[in-house]
């Protein structure tokens with residue numbers, strides 16, 4: 001039985017790993033995210049207020065932005081520690097903090113035993129990626145998309161942005177050995193380009209690939225609008241956003257809910 005060690009746990013806490021279970025009223029089971037009635041209650045009771053909007057599509061997008069951290073957490077563990085966390089939806093719960101104004105949940109895994117590569121790292125890696133996406137994120141994306149009527153492409157881009165951010169930050173880490181650097185680079189390419197659609201449960205393509213385009217002036221232009229601007233309390237535009245958010249665009253986008 002292999003587990004994460006203390007150093008690895010400390011590193012993964014930066015990606016919101018939680019090793020302690022929160023009180024039941026501060027816990028959302030992964031499976032709850034797939035339950036329409038439960039989610040409607042969470043949307044109405046908690047998220048509307050925290051996210052400063054009652055627009056369901058905006059809440060759906062913001063929720064998946066926060067959920068995307070699980071991808072960074074699991075992939076970091078895979079690429080840096082060679083440890084595969086069981087990220088199937090049944091094993092995950094979100095730990096929330098009622099006093100956190102930003103509502104940034106952390107992730108608790110009921111069973112924190114991990115798998116290791118063994119003799120075939122490529123097979124092991126495919127399994128880790130498949131568990132993360134097919135057995136978790138794809139289900140959440142489908143569920144939130146149908147519950148809140150937001151396009152899946154927006155939700156997939158929300159996930160993709162965090163995957164890119166995690167790997168691109170990691171590749172700047174000067175403490176990586178040459179061997180680690182090559183492995184991280186290769187894993188990054190695999191996850192966003194080479195991993196087949198079957199690992200994601202999507203029909204024809206890897207759902208992350210379409211969003212992986214070169215940065216310009218250190219910014220990768222989003223293809224879809226995440227609707228973050230709707231949650232702004234004082235009507236601020238998104239200053240760092242690559243999408244030109246003209247007034248017309250905002251109104252039309254909010255109206256269309258995409």
Ligand code: SF4
Nearest residue numbers: 226227228229238241
């Ligand atoms: S304009 Fe704002 S709301 Fe739209 S994608 Fe950019 S950050 Fe998100």
